[in-house]
Amino acid sequence: MTIAAKDIQKALLPEKAVLSFRKKKIELDVYQGTQKELAIDITKLRAKTGMITLDPGYGNTGSAMSDITFVNGEKGILKFRGYRVEELAEHSRFVEVAYLILFGKLPNRDEYQKFSHLLEEHTALHSSLEHHFNGFPDNAPPMAILSAMLNATACYHPELLDTELDAQNFLTASTKILSKVRTIAAMSYRRSNGFPIIYPNHQLKYCANFLHMMFSQPYREYEVDPVVERALNIFFLVHADHEQNCSASTVRMVSSSRANLFSSVAAGVCALWGPLHGGANTEVIKMLQSIYKEKKSADAIITMAKDKKSKFRLMGFGHRVYKNFDPRARILKKQVDEVYKILKISDPLLDIAKSLEEKALQDEYFIERKLYPNVDFYSGLLLRAIGIPLNMFTVMFAIGRCPGWMAHWKELLDHNQRIVRPRQIYMGVVERKFIPIEERE
Numbered sequence: 001m002t003i004a005a006k007d008i009q010k011a012l013l014p015e016k017a018v019l020s021f022r023k024k025k026i027e028l029d030v031y032q033g034t035q036k037e038l039a040i041d042i043t044k045l046r047a048k049t050g051m052i053t054l055d056p057g058y059g060n061t062g063s064a065m066s067d068i069t070f071v072n073g074e075k076g077i078l079k080f081r082g083y084r085v086e087e088l089a090e091h092s093r094f095v096e097v098a099y100l101i102l103f104g105k106l107p108n109r110d111e112y113q114k115f116s117h118l119l120e121e122h123t124a125l126h127s128s129l130e131h132h133f134n135g136f137p138d139n140a141p142p143m144a145i146l147s148a149m150l151n152a153t154a155c156y157h158p159e160l161l162d163t164e165l166d167a168q169n170f171l172t173a174s175t176k177i178l179s180k181v182r183t184i185a186a187m188s189y190r191r192s193n194g195f196p197i198i199y200p201n202h203q204l205k206y207c208a209n210f211l212h213m214m215f216s217q218p219y220r221e222y223e224v225d226p227v228v229e230r231a232l233n234i235f236f237l238v239h240a241d242h243e244q245n246c247s248a249s250t251v252r253m254v255s256s257s258r259a260n261l262f263s264s265v266a267a268g269v270c271a272l273w274g275p276l277h278g279g280a281n282t283e284v285i286k287m288l289q290s291i292y293k294e295k296k297s298a299d300a301i302i303t304m305a306k307d308k309k310s311k312f313r314l315m316g317f318g319h320r321v322y323k324n325f326d327p328r329a330r331i332l333k334k335q336v337d338e339v340y341k342i343l344k345i346s347d348p349l350l351d352i353a354k355s356l357e358e359k360a361l362q363d364e365y366f367i368e369r370k371l372y373p374n375v376d377f378y379s380g381l382l383l384r385a386i387g388i389p390l391n392m393f394t395v396m397f398a399i400g401r402c403p404g405w406m407a408h409w410k411e412l413l414d415h416n417q418r419i420v421r422p423r424q425i426y427m428g429v430v431e432r433k434f435i436p437i438e439e440r441e
Contacts, residue, residue, distance in 0.1 A: 011032055013030045013038075016028060017030050024049070028040050030045075035336070039154045052423045057250070063244055063249060065410060066406065068080070068081065068243075069101075069404070071243045073324065074324060075324060076322060076327050078242070081100050085238060085328065086331065088100075093205075094234075094236040094240070094400070094418075095112070095115065097240050098178060099112065099115050102406060106219070116206070120250045121175075122334055123179045123183055123209065125183055126156045128150060129149065129156070130187070136188075140194050141273075142188045142392050143270075143273040143395060146181070146185060146188065147269040147270050149184045150177070150262055151266050153176075153184075154263065160262070163255070163259070164413075170261075174261070177262065181398065183200065183216075185211035186198070188212060189214055189389070190214070198212065198216045204224070207236070208229050212224065214387075215387065230335075232341045235379060235400060238375065239375070239379075239397055240329055241404025241408075242243070242401075246276075248267075248434045249265045251271075251405045252417075254418055256418070263405060265402060268401070268405040272397060273394060280316070281380035282380065283315045284380045288349040289349065298356050299359060301356060306363075317374065318371040319374045322374065331376045332378040335382055336378050336382045339385045347384055357373055357377070360373075379397075380393055402425075
């Protein structure tokens, strides 16, 4: 599913925006999306005026017309292909939502069964790839392993490296990546801990099979609790896409060079690795651990967070887009409560987190600045309860985000977008004369 040219033309408004500078005026086209968002088209600005726009961080720049995900940060709304994330989390599973994001519609029963069958069929890695894990040191970051192994996996599927994939080959490529990414993740975890590799069980569904590969032993099969399996489904589901974020934009930029699907997704993994993006939930857990170790009260932490002279930063609150509750945070908080209850876990970090949330939501400083808990505030606690180690948190995020990355890759290529090439305002030295090395001071 992609945006037709007629839909783009339909979005073009009859009104024009007028830019005035130094007694010169030019008219610019204005587009309106289906959610009434307005955008001024500046694609011809440089050609008409010799000027460019300056927007570090791209906070006010629309890089694409997309029909995958809608976010309204002011109202706390997140939709995948028109479906609210709350409704999908309540009634659906990750695999079904992955299909929705990739192909633009919820699957019927036959489509769902075929998609699920392909995911299980593609779970295993080529036997030669298993030797690659031995080349990494035991303390290698799992995200480094994931990005490297995705590119290595591509070598065994040369028929899928074409950027002009037809529908069948895109289905094959996307299911291979979505399936194998969890196998790579599980193998990297077991390799770093000196555990023997556990091969997939094709009788298990997507999340249960991942937990099996992570935690089973040759002498003891991991028993997957349905509540835990459901929680992991929802964790992956709420992370499936989030509009033009850092990693999705990276995937789109890389794919604009006509890079293949595997390398584009690997680039997304590298972008996600940063602590300001996919690593944020790790920082939340580290913060909670520090608070527990230092025996600080919630009131003291809130005071530190408001003190401009303090170097302390309250992780898990506020968001670049959301100026309201992050709907994903509400969903995951419910899952945290259910998993901790069924597993009979008593975790002081959860108590600290709930106390911090309660205090922050009653504090005028946080209310005025619209600093609400975001998805990272509770996602780490959920993974911690399931038994996922801290250094694997961002990998879990990457597994969930794969459908979005692949959908953005396909959408950009379907639109035949030219290669991304931002401009800049040069602020360096105007000109220098070369001085031979023997004459330099």
